[in-house]
Amino acid sequence: MKNKRTLFHIVKREALPWYQAWMIRGAAILLALVMCSLVTVMVTGLNPLDLYKTMFYGAFGTERKTWVLFQKLAILLGISLAVTPAFKMRFWNIGAEGQVMAGALACATVMITLGNTITSNWLMLLIMLVVSVAAGALWGFLPAFFKAHWNTNETLFTLMMNYIAIQLAAYFIIIWEVPKGSGKIGMINQNTHIGWLPYIGGKQYAIIIILIAILTVLLHIYLKYSKQGYEIAVVGESERTARYAGIKVEWVIIRTMVLSGALCGFIGMLLAGGTDHTLSTDLVGGRGFTAVMVSWLAKFNPIVMILTSFLLVFLQLGAKEVATSFYLNESFSEILTGIILFFIIGCEFFITYKIQFAKSSKEA
C-alpha cells in the first residue's frame, strides 16, 4: 500500500486581532516591493530605488500632481461607494461604467443645450444634478426591474447597459463635435464657464474632494445605521431570510439599484462638469470596473475604501511616471501594478487561513 504523506494542509484561523491582520498586509506590501525590485533589475537593469522614487514623484511630486492624485482618488472612491450598496446586496452590478457615462452624457447634454439660455450657474448646476442623477438611476433601475420580476442575470444585463451608454455618448459626440470632423466636443462653455463646478480657493478639484468626503460618511451611516442598510444586508445574505422577516425583496433590489445608479450618475456629473468639462467615450476609462475591486477589497466598508482606492490610484499614477521618465513601455508599469495587487489580494488568504506543515515524524 502506498503511504503518501501530505506535506501541509490548510486550517481556518480564528479571527485575528486587527493589528496582526495589518501586520500581514504590511508584510505583503514589503514582499511585493521586493518582488518588483527583483523583476525590475532582471528585466531593465535599473536601480529599483530610483524606480520607487519616481513612482512617488509621479503621485506626489508637485502640487499639481498631488491635486490630480486626490481628484482621481475622489472619483474612484465615489464610484466605489456607488457600487457598494448593490454588491452588499450580492447584486453583481458591473454596470457602473455605463451608469456613470449615462450621468455624464445627461450632464453634458444640459450644459450644451441650455448653456446659452440659462445664465445663473447655480440653477444650471441644479438642473445638471437632477438630470444626471435621474439618468444614472434609470441605468440602475432597468437591470434591477428585470431581475426582480423575471430573474434575468444582472451581470450580463448591467454589462450590456454599459455598451448602450457608451454608444449613445459616441453618437452625441458626433452630433456636437467642435470643430466638425474632429470627433471631439472640446471644452463646453469655455467662455462662459456655465455649468462648471465652482472653484474653491482657486482650486478646481477642491469641491469634488469635499463632496466625496461627505458622501463617504453618509454612505457609511446609511449602510450601518439605517433600516434600509439593514434590509440590504439581510437580502444579500439570504433572500429567504429576508422574505421570512417580511422584507419585500423585489422592492429592496430595485430601490438599492436605483440608489447605486443615481450615485453613479452624480459621479458622471462631477466628471463632465467638474474635471473634464467635456464628454468623451473614455471619460470613465474603466474605473467602473476598478471600483468593484476597490469595494470588495475594502469588504464594503466605505472608510476602508479610502485606503484601497488610494492604493490603486497611487499605483496607477506612479507607474505612469515610471513609464515616461525611464522610457519604458507602459506595459512594464502594469506588470509592477499587477505584482503589487497580487500580493495585496493574496495576503487576505493568509489572514483567513493558516498553513500547517505536517510534523516530521518517524517514517511509517
Place this chain on the structure above:
Amino acid sequence: MEGITKRFGSVVANNAINLELHEGEILSLLGENGSGKTTLMNMLSGIYYPDEGQIYIHDKPVTIASPKDAFDNGIGMIHQHFKLVDVFTATENIILGLDEDGKMNLKEAGKRIKEISQKYGFEIDPDQKVYNMSVSQKQTVEIVKVLYRGADILILDEPTAVLTPQETDRLFAVMRNMQKDGKSLIIITHKLHEVLEVSDRVAILRKGEYIGDVLTKDADQQSLTDMMVGRAVSLNIDRPMPVDPKPRLEVKGLTVYDELGVKRLNNINFTAYSGEVLGIAGVAGSGQRELLEAISGLYPIAQGSIIYHNPKTEKTEDLAGKDPLEIQKAGISMAFVPEDRLGMGLVGSMGMTGNMMLRSWRKNKGPFLDKKEPERVANEVWKELEVVTPSIDFPVRRMSGGNVQKVLVGREIAQDPAVLMTAYAVRGLDINTSYTIYNLLTAEKMKGVAVIYVGEDLDVLLELCDRLLVLCGGQVSGVVDARTTDKRQVGVLMTRVGGKTNEK
C-alpha cells in the same frame, strides 16, 4: 484510529480519540451534538485530514487525505445529505466518478448492482431516475454505491433521521445482512432505542473526547444517556394538561401548489387551540414545510382559509392571501422557527443583536435602526438559554448547531407570540439542548400560546404533544390524542393517504 485530534480554529472538535472497529460488527457512535462524531467520521472518509494521530487498517498505518484514499482502503460513508445527481438513474449515480478503463458498461454495472441488492436484501431498480425516488430509495442508492466500490467498512451518518419506522426496520435488516457478510459498520444516531436495537457495541463521545465503549447487551437507555451527557438526565418530558383551550387558529380546506403545479397540500382542515401543543407527524416531505409557510404567509395559497382568533381583541381574521408584512401589521403575533435555520430564520454573518433585529427593526420610527432593544433581547437570550458564544456580536454562522437554534427559538419566544410554530426544532441537537427546547415550548403552552410542533422523532411527538395531526402526501390522514395513541398506530397513519395504504 489512534490519538486523533482535529481543530477548527480554536475549537478542538476531536481530542486524542482512540477508536477501534472490529471486523463484522455494528458499532454505534453516540454523543451529544457538537461532540465530534461527524468530524471523526469525516476524517475516516477523507473529507477532513486529522491534525494529529494515525489511522490503522488491519494494523497497517494508512494516510487518508481524500475520499478516494478512503475508497482505496475500503471505507465508504453514507452522508446525512445525499450526494446524488437527480437526473441520473441509480446505476449512473453508482458508477459516477469511477475511473474504469474503456467506455461505460451500464448493463454490466446494472447486473452487479442487482447482485449486490439481492445479496443484502435491498429493493432497487437500477434504471429508475433519482428524482423519482423516495428518500429511503435514495439512501439505498447511496449504500449500494459504497458497496459497489468494494467498501468493507461502512459509515452511516444519522441514516434513520428521514425514514419512517417501517423503513427503519428494513434498513436495520439490511445492515444485519451486511454484518453477516463480514462488513463492519459504524452508525451515527441520536436515537437511543435504535442504538440498542441494531448495534453490537456503542462508543461514546462527549465534547470531542472519547468517553468509552460498552457492549450493547450490557447497556440500557439510562446508562447510555448518563455516559453521553455525563450526568443523569430524566428521559421524561414534562407534559401538563392544557389549560382552558380555545380555538386560536382554524385551517379550513387549505390547498397549495408548488411552482411546478404539483399539489403539495390537499384540503387540510384542523384547529390549533391555545394552551396546547399540536404535533404534526409525517414522513419528510408530506407537506409539513408547505403548511407552516402557508400559515406564515410565505407560500401562495390556492384555496382555503386560515382563521386567526386574536386573543386580545377577540376578533377573527383570515390570514390567507396576506404576506408576512401584512400579517405583522395586522397585529397578529405569530412566531415561526423554520427548518432551515441559517438559510431562512437567521442571518449567518450577523451576531445575535443583528438577528434579534430581524423581528423588531421595523418597530421604531424614523429611518434609523434602534440597536438598544435588540441588544437587550440578545443579552437576555444569551443568559437565559445559556448560548455559548464569545459575544452578542459573534456571527451566528460560526456557532454550533445547538446554539444557533437557541438564538432562533429565543428570538421567536421573545416576541411574546400567540401562535408558535416550530419545524424540526430539535433536529441535530443534543439531548440537553433538546430538553431545553421542549421545556421552552411547554412553558409557552402554559402561557396560553398555541404551539404547533412539526417533528420527526415519534417518541418525542408522543411525549411532548397533546394532540397529533398526521400528514401523508399533503393530506391529513388522522388526528389522534397523543396521550392514548401509540407509535404503531401513528406509523400506519404516516404511510396512508385518505384511508388507502400508500404504495411507496
